[in-house]
Amino acid sequence: MSLPWFYPDRVSVAPGDELAIHASAPPGLYHLKISRVGSTNELKSTVEDIVIDQGEIPANVESCGCSWPVVLRFTIPADWKTGYYDLYLAGADGEGTHHFFNLKPGPGKPRARAAIVLATNTYQAYNYWGGANSYAHVEKLMRGEVDAAGSEQEAKGRLSRMRPYAQGLLMPRLGQPRLVNPAPRELGMAAHPATPEWMAEHQPSPYDFSACFVGKWEHAFVCWAEENGVELDYFTDQDLEAGAGILDPYRAVFLVGHSEYWSASARDAIDSLHEAGGNLIVFSGNTAYWKIRWEEDGQVMAVHKWRGESDDPLWGTPEEGRDGTHMWSHPAFGRPEAEMTGLSFLYGGYHRLGLCVGRGSAAYTIYDDKHWALEGTDLYYGDCIGGDIPLVGYENDGCPIRVDRRGLPVPDGGFGVPDDLSIIALAPATLFEDPAAPYPPIVPPGDIAILARIAHGEDNPVNRERLQHGHAVMASFRRGNGEVFNAGTTEWAHGLAAGDPYVDRITRNVLTRFGVPIGAAD
Missing domain, CATH: 2.60.40.10 (Immunoglobulins)
Known part of the structure; x- marks a missing residue:
């Protein structure tokens, strides 16, 4: 050391x-x-x-x-x-x-009309300093002591924040690529995320790409905001443990990139925001997927994930509906994340990652071209945006869909998905790679039996197949006295960083509708 x-x-x-x-x-x-x-x-x-x-x-x-x-x-x-x-x-x-x-701003002193909540719970879940994180024993995997399945058996259900950070995760190496297939895979070739030459030279952990601020999604969004005079107050996930009204003074709150791990108190803060007339802007994917809680005066994060039912000591107690840990969509909690965000990773999945839509266009296809978010974009039904960025990639949220009498997609059920969800654009996504494919897998599939049971009520071959046929969805809906816009993908901020005119104009439309001033820099 x-x-x-x-x-x-x-x-x-x-x-x-x-x-x-x-x-x-x-x-x-x-x-x-x-x-x-x-x-x-x-x-x-x-x-x-x-x-x-x-x-x-x-x-x-x-x-x-x-x-x-x-x-x-x-x-x-x-x-x-x-x-x-x-x-x-x-x-x-x-x-x-x-x-x-x-x-964060001083007590009672919001300076801006909007706030960003940094996804520090997700940072914590991925931090493997000491060896393991909530996914795997990363260092044993990197040393070749165990295979991927073996490393996952040593994932931690409790993580202390009173330790350093793995540096590849917190401070990316120069030139670190994004976690997305940079181009559609060629005929007969295995798909690969990032750049093989860079990966071979630097030998990063597979978890270095998925969380933290510097050089990643939140940083890209903050750069765009500061360059365009959008003032923000900053909070973290853990700040939301302080009380439900902490975000109430703001006209809008941003979640950006990969805001995956949420506590009940954090959900309460967003519920209170909506009741106060505030709005939620989700430029994130896989949002609020896992339910966590903080213990030991906020020093330890409990995150039992797939093993919540068996390993969490609060499972089965009267407190389980609030403080047990598992997927937020687990029916034991009665509070699926789609109630807050409109969408869920359960009905979306990966795009341009490994074999998960490995030859996908990485573009959104526009369907509701009359939606307010598209005003002034010069976009029409069937137009595609963001394929060269890639805009749709890594992790994406969606909902079950059907086609109505107008020929447009509308929500078709889904645990917590609001009936009045307005679907703007779609792209295909899937929760796992085809197990029959002849290529080595890249994307951990998770517990497919649990996913099928939670998403569709029962684990059977039909419902497992349904998990493979998801969609990334761009959408909006009214909630409480406020409104929600959900871009449905982790990669939205990279569209802003690339200067894409459609992503930029949609973002400005959302901010204007939700009362966030643009062009008021100090």
């Missing part, structure tokens, strides 16, 4: 709060650089001559945390702007590691 490793005591702080830094390193003096990361990186402070000693890595550190001593306490200046802040701890040779914190 020759590098300095560290973690802050909190995910999110306000101006005037004190942040404590816990660290372990070869004995010596170190410095900490604090930078705000947005459309530019702004160095805000450097703390010199931090004394650090070597600490131990406890057994089961992924679940128990490091318990390292505090080496620095830092008070956040009152004039620092809300946003994502990178922490870089390094020695005299400049070699170091990164962590982060979020700076």
Whole structure:
């Protein structure tokens, strides 16, 4: 452990709060650089001559945390702007590691009309520092000690945030590609995500692409927002544990990229937002798929996932409907994510990832060309957008569909899908690769029996086949006293980063309708 490793005591702080830094390193003096990361990186402070000693890595550190001593306490200046802040701890040779914190607005002081909620629960679920995350024992998989199935058996159901981050996940290597097949696969060739040459050179973990801020979806959206004068206040998933009304002052709230893991308190905050007349803008895919809870004063995330029914100690207690962990669409909770977002990954899936629609166009096909979100786009029925980005890729949310008498797609049931959902555009998606294909699988299929039972009421061959025939859906609907727009894909922010005129205009239409000013930069 020759590098300095560290973690802050909190995910999110306000101006005037004190942040404590816990660290372990070869004995010596170190410095900490604090930078705000947005459309530019702004160095805000450097703390010199931090004394650090070597600490131990406890057994089961992924679940128990490091318990390292505090080496620095830092008070956040009152004039620092809300946003994502990178922490870089390094020695005299400049070699170091990164962590982060979020700076939220001070109590009762919203500065902007809109807020973004950073998907820090998802960051936590993917963090494999110490060896394992909520998916697998990643380090054993990378060392070749176990195969993919064996690594998944060692996934953790409890994850401590009191530890460092795997650096490939938190701070991408230069040139890291997106997690999507860059082009449709050729005849007879196995599909491959990303760039084979880059992958061979850097040997990243398969989990490095799926979460965190820098160089990924939220960062791309923030850059677009700052360059276009869209002011945002920043919160994290964990901030939503504080109370249901925390988002009520905002006209709109953004979820961007891969906001996959949600607690009951976070769902309550969005319900309260809608009752207060606020709006939800979902530029995310696989949104609110897994139900989690925070334990030990917010230090440990319980995320038993597929094993919730067997491993979660709250399963079967009177609290199960609120605090048990599994898929949000599990009927035990009576609160499917589609009630909040309009869509679900259960009815969508992957596009241009492995063999999951591996030759897909990566474009949305427009159906409801009269929808308000398309005003001024010059788009008409059957037009396709975003294929060159790719706009539809990685993970996508959808709903069961049927064709009405007008020849247009409309929702056809689905657990929690609202009847008044307006479908704007579609693209094919699937939850897993064809098991009969002759190519090595890339996409973990999950527990297909559970998926079929939850999505369609029973595990049988017909319902398993239905899981393979999903759709990415762009849609909107009214909820409470507010409204929801859902882009239905993880990749929407990359459309903005690419300067796609259709994605840009649709985004502006959504912001204008939902009361978010554009072009009011400081």
